[in-house]
Amino acid sequence: MNLTLKIWRQSGPSDKGGMATYPIEGVSDDMSFLEMLDVLNEGLIAEGEEPVAFDSDCREGICGTCGVMINGEAHGPERTTTCQLHMRSFRDGDEIVIEPWRADAFPVIKDLVVDRGAFDRIIQSGGYISANTGSAPDAHATPVPKDQADRAFMAAECISCGACVAACPNGSASLFMGAKITHLGEFPQGQPERDARVQSMSAQHDAEGFGGCTNLGECTRACPKGIPLNVISQMNGDLLRSLRHGR
Amino acid sequence: MNAPLIEGLYREGEPIADSAAPDVPIDRMWTQRQFDAKLVNPANRRKLDVIIVGTGLAGASAGATLGEAGYNVKSFCYQDSPRRAHSIAAQGGINAAKNYKGDGDSIYRLFYDTTKGGDYRSRESNTYRLAEVSADIIDQCVAQGVPFAREYGGLLDNRSFGGVQVSRTFYARGQTGQQLLIGAYQALERQIGAGTVKMYSRHEMLELIVIDDGAGPRARGIIARDMVTGEIETHLADAVVLASGGYGNVYFLSTNAMGCNVTASWRAHRKGAYFANPCYTQIHPTCIPVSGDHQSKLTLMSESLRNDGRIWVPKRIEDCEKDPREIPTEDRDYYLERLYPAFGNLVPRDIASRQAKNMCDEGRGVGPKVGDFRRGVYLDFRDAIERLGEDAVRNKYGNLFDMYKQITGEDPYQVPMRIYPAVHYTMGGLWVDYDLQSSIPGLFVTGEANFSDHGANRLGASALMQGLADGYFVLPNTIRNYLADGPYEPIDPTHPAVIEAQDSVESRIQMLLGISGERSVDSFHKELGHIMWEYCGMERTEEGLRKAIDLIRSLREEFWRNVRVLGSADTLNQSLEKAGRVADFLELGELMCIDALHRRESCGGHFRAESQTEDGEALRNDDEFLYVGGWEWGGEGESPVLHKETLSYKFIELKQRSYK
Ligand SMILES: Cc1cc2nc3c(=O)[nH]c(=O)nc-3n(C[C@H](O)[C@H](O)[C@H](O)COP(=O)(O)OP(=O)(O)OC[C@H]3O[C@@H](n4cnc5c(N)ncnc54)[C@H](O)[C@@H]3O)c2cc1C
Ligand code: SF4
Ligand code: FES
Numbered sequence: 001m002n003l004t005l006k007i008w009r010q011s012g013p014s015d016k017g018g019m020a021t022y023p024i025e026g027v028s029d030d031m032s033f034l035e036m037l038d039v040l041n042e043g044l045i046a047e048g049e050e051p052v053a054f055d056s057d058c059r060e061g062i063c064g065t066c067g068v069m070i071n072g073e074a075h076g077p078e079r080t081t082t083c084q085l086h087m088r089s090f091r092d093g094d095e096i097v098i099e100p101w102r103a104d105a106f107p108v109i110k111d112l113v114v115d116r117g118a119f120d121r122i123i124q125s126g127g128y129i130s131a132n133t134g135s136a137p138d139a140h141a142t143p144v145p146k147d148q149a150d151r152a153f154m155a156a157e158c159i160s161c162g163a164c165v166a167a168c169p170n171g172s173a174s175l176f177m178g179a180k181i182t183h184l185g186e187f188p189q190g191q192p193e194r195d196a197r198v199q200s201m202s203a204q205h206d207a208e209g210f211g212g213c214t215n216l217g218e219c220t221r222a223c224p225k226g227i228p229l230n231v232i233s234q235m236n237g238d239l240l241r242s243l244r245h246g247r
Numbered sequence: 248m249n250a251p252l253i254e255g256l257y258r259e260g261e262p263i264a265d266s267a268a269p270d271v272p273i274d275r276m277w278t279q280r281q282f283d284a285k286l287v288n289p290a291n292r293r294k295l296d297v298i299i300v301g302t303g304l305a306g307a308s309a310g311a312t313l314g315e316a317g318y319n320v321k322s323f324c325y326q327d328s329p330r331r332a333h334s335i336a337a338q339g340g341i342n343a344a345k346n347y348k349g350d351g352d353s354i355y356r357l358f359y360d361t362t363k364g365g366d367y368r369s370r371e372s373n374t375y376r377l378a379e380v381s382a383d384i385i386d387q388c389v390a391q392g393v394p395f396a397r398e399y400g401g402l403l404d405n406r407s408f409g410g411v412q413v414s415r416t417f418y419a420r421g422q423t424g425q426q427l428l429i430g431a432y433q434a435l436e437r438q439i440g441a442g443t444v445k446m447y448s449r450h451e452m453l454e455l456i457v458i459d460d461g462a463g464p465r466a467r468g469i470i471a472r473d474m475v476t477g478e479i480e481t482h483l484a485d486a487v488v489l490a491s492g493g494y495g496n497v498y499f500l501s502t503n504a505m506g507c508n509v510t511a512s513w514r515a516h517r518k519g520a521y522f523a524n525p526c527y528t529q530i531h532p533t534c535i536p537v538s539g540d541h542q543s544k545l546t547l548m549s550e551s552l553r554n555d556g557r558i559w560v561p562k563r564i565e566d567c568e569k570d571p572r573e574i575p576t577e578d579r580d581y582y583l584e585r586l587y588p589a590f591g592n593l594v595p596r597d598i599a600s601r602q603a604k605n606m607c608d609e610g611r612g613v614g615p616k617v618g619d620f621r622r623g624v625y626l627d628f629r630d631a632i633e634r635l636g637e638d639a640v641r642n643k644y645g646n647l648f649d650m651y652k653q654i655t656g657e658d659p660y661q662v663p664m665r666i667y668p669a670v671h672y673t674m675g676g677l678w679v680d681y682d683l684q685s686s687i688p689g690l691f692v693t694g695e696a697n698f699s700d701h702g703a704n705r706l707g708a709s710a711l712m713q714g715l716a717d718g719y720f721v722l723p724n725t726i727r728n729y730l731a732d733g734p735y736e737p738i739d740p741t742h743p744a745v746i747e748a749q750d751s752v753e754s755r756i757q758m759l760l761g762i763s764g765e766r767s768v769d770s771f772h773k774e775l776g777h778i779m780w781e782y783c784g785m786e787r788t789e790e791g792l793r794k795a796i797d798l799i800r801s802l803r804e805e806f807w808r809n810v811r812v813l814g815s816a817d818t819l820n821q822s823l824e825k826a827g828r829v830a831d832f833l834e835l836g837e838l839m840c841i842d843a844l845h846r847r848e849s850c851g852g853h854f855r856a857e858s859q860t861e862d863g864e865a866l867r868n869d870d871e872f873l874y875v876g877g878w879e880w881g882g883e884g885e886s887p888v889l890h891k892e893t894l895s896y897k898f899i900e901l902k903q904r905s906y907k
Contacts, residue, residue: 143401
């Protein structure tokens with residue numbers, strides 16, 4: 001098929017940036033969205049134009065590296081990662097608008113590449129269990145009921161892609177953060193730090209410039225891993241609980 | 248070096264030996280070594296700087312543990328976050344000799360299976376230690392909140408994996424790597440928050456700094472490029488750890504992440520670190536086949552599919568284009584069941600892979616033509632669906648079927664899946680001793696980047712185990728023996744060796760940007776990959792390997808004359824990053840072929856057509872090749888030098904593998 005791509009080009013963080021239009025021919029159904037961009041880039045290089053910068057690594061939908069807005073939707077029309085989106089989701093003659101994640105807390109580095117370092121800093125502030133190496137008790141010493149383990153697993157599936165933030169009109173990272181708080185909060189091992197965790201992570205979230213959550217649900221609709229909105233309720237519940245505990 | 252040139256390709260140097268393993272019975276070795284290793288007083292640890300390149304399971308676990316112990320750690324990765332390292336993609340599981348199932352598992356049995364699985368080309372001492380610390384890994388991960396699969400009673404579940412007869416594989420659905428890495432990443436982030444680890448993401452190591460301070464050469468730092476600003480940075484330290492993963496991307500198409508590369512190891516190799524067994528490549532039989540020239544990578548489908556799926560190709564070439572559902576059973580060749588009636592579709596990875604290739608080479612492959620060949624075989628669930636019902640199949644394999652459909656657009660409940668082997672893992676890597684120290688003092692190598700634990704083949708669920716064993720338990724104990732003699736003499740940033748390293752990085756970058764030739768970096772990478780796959784892939788021959796060496800040499804020559812890298816050095820420049828990596832792959836590829844050529848035997852992932860039994864099975868030659876091949880860089884334009892480390896099996900009896 002033949003397509004018209006409108007792609008955000010921005011040479012660096014201080015450049016203003018703007019849309020550029022590229023026609024592309026001979027795109028096959030089997031290509032992933034990123035392979036289609038690879039083909040575009042080969043063409044650009046042949047013409048002496050700098051290829052479009054975009055992030056990807058595993059191309060299997062698990063590392064969370066890829067991610068762009070496609071026609072205004074995070075990761076595009078299907079509920080999957082950009083690397084797992086295939087061109088059969090598009091029609092011959094389509095115009096496709098491709099932009100980087102939009103959020104104050106994710107500054108653009110170049111073209112479609114943004115800086116998601118804020119996510120790491122939120123984890124640094126408390127998104128872990130303080131277990132020193134080499135002193136852990138036998139794994140079977142603390143059984144975890146299966147339903148709790150399953151819920152922890154569901155939340156732990158977050159790949160840190162940032163689609164939830166990009167989709168949220170407030171630029172909130174609540175789904176990402178709620179997922180981590182739920183994951184660790186479901187385990188007995190996660191209890192001692194539960195109050196402190198939610199407080200420090202929330203403070204870091206705000207300090208990074210992410211917006212507040214107003215329960216619009218756009219995040220969960222965009223999430224390629226289907227993290228449900230109720231992790232945000234669990235986070236809010238934890239926050240209230242920690243305040244009641246007077247910390 | 249004036250040793251004679253062998254086969255016109257390499258020279259032979261002094262043998263090497265692992266000098267760090269204590270001379271005691273194997274089950275006491277690790278305890279003994281930990282006891283013998285010198286201690287570092289907690290107050291001194293702050294004064295010791297350690298650089299760790301890589302944040303996969305091997306690097307993140309080492310960073311977290313050394314940081315927690317109080318050393319000053321600098322950690323590097325090329326991704327935007329340490330949590331995105333390639334380890335994240337591992338699906339199946341991680342082994343540990345916990346014997347939670349009471350099915351007779353033990354440290355010795357895990358050690359035995361791993362050594363046999365590696366076709367007796369791994370080092371006994373390392374493999375034993377791996378089995379020994381395996382149980383601690385699970386405890387550590389559970390304490391960190393890794394959500395392993397559990398049973399209703401709340402205890403951990405296990406499954407059996409990769410043809411092993413006990414259930415020792417711990418798993419987290421199909422995302423074991425992701426969950427283990429998040430555990431290690433969180434432990435690392437905790438240390439970053441605490442200030443013991445400083446993280447440099449989007450940084451690429453481009454050179455190793457080796458300095459002779461009078462006591463011989465030692466690794467003392469790295470040159471890294473900030474991939475956002477282009478700044479070339481010098482980082483000095485008391486010791487350097489490479490945890491930079493495997494080099495499967497030399498084949499261009501593989502199950503590895505796009506950024507996986509050999510640069511960190513290769514640069515260290517050029518500075519004196521031996522590269523061991525580079526030709527050992529694991530090929531995985533159940534990947535989604537290539538669909539066209541645009542393909543950028545291959546996706547693995549869990550091996551568990553072979554438990555119920557039946558593998559076949561049409562008996563007649565004319566049928567290959569037909570709808571498979573219209574080919575009656577009598578016209579199908581269930582070739583694995585025919586050739587290996589005892590194991591059928593469950594033969595080991597190397598055998599299943601090679602036979603799939605044979606079928607396609609005969610012209611009986613299926614799916615779209617890529618080049619002149621159809622490269623695919625059917626993995627058919629028709630009979631399983633008839634026998635178990637569609638719901639039962641969905642319960643077991645639903646997520647894999649969905650993934651297949653997402654990628655291929657075909658519904659495997661209706662039409663058989665197509666699979667083909669793909670490059671998956673590299674067993675070779677930098678040579679290390681029992682302490683995981685390379686042939687350059689002060690340079691340690693962990694995880695897939697080293698060579699020591701897997702031999703010529705790697706069993707499923709053992710790479711994750713090795714990465715975490717190295718990082719959480721082994722390295723922190725062995726590196727302290729080295730660090731105890733530090734802090735080493737501070738290095739002046741204007742030291743000639745530092746300047747030389749900086750200059751070489753800068754001039755390489757300028758050279759790459761200055762060539763302004765005609766061909767893109769990817770076009771070179773694809774061509775190299777094609778050569779490697781064709782001649783140093785599933786089957787290798789003397790003639791093919793010699794041809795490959797010539798082809799690679801001329802491709803390399805063309806690369807440095809005709810590559811086109813646009814843009815500048817002082818911004819994010821993905822073509823520049825790739826160009827540097829491909830340049831190193833072009834050198835490694837040649838060494839892989841030389842290693843494959845000199846090893847005139849078949850073992851594990853290395854199948855030499857000239858060395859097979861009458862019925863076409865791999866034939867090992869223990870009399871001549873019971874050694875690790877450790878290659879030393881011979882110098883620019885010079886031949887490499889082979890150092891042999893003899894493998895002795897004292898605790899396991901050598902046997903020929905048979906699956907007939
Ligand atoms: C699809 C797939 C499935 C798998 N499934 C399993 C399984 O079920 N069980 C199992 O045991 N194994 C499995 N494996 C193998 C296993 O995942 C890997 O061997 C293992 O994770 C490697 O870990 P590592 O820490 O050594 O390296 P990696 O995880 O590859 O990490 C390498 C690190 O080095 C960094 N790096 C590399 N070069 C540089 C440089 N020049 N400068 C700076 N940083 C650099 C990267 O940024 C990264 O952080 C699988 C592999 C694949 C591809
Ligand atoms: S919650 Fe979903 S959308 Fe948000 S970062 Fe995690 S996986 Fe991505
Ligand atoms: S590239 Fe890893 S999730 Fe898309």
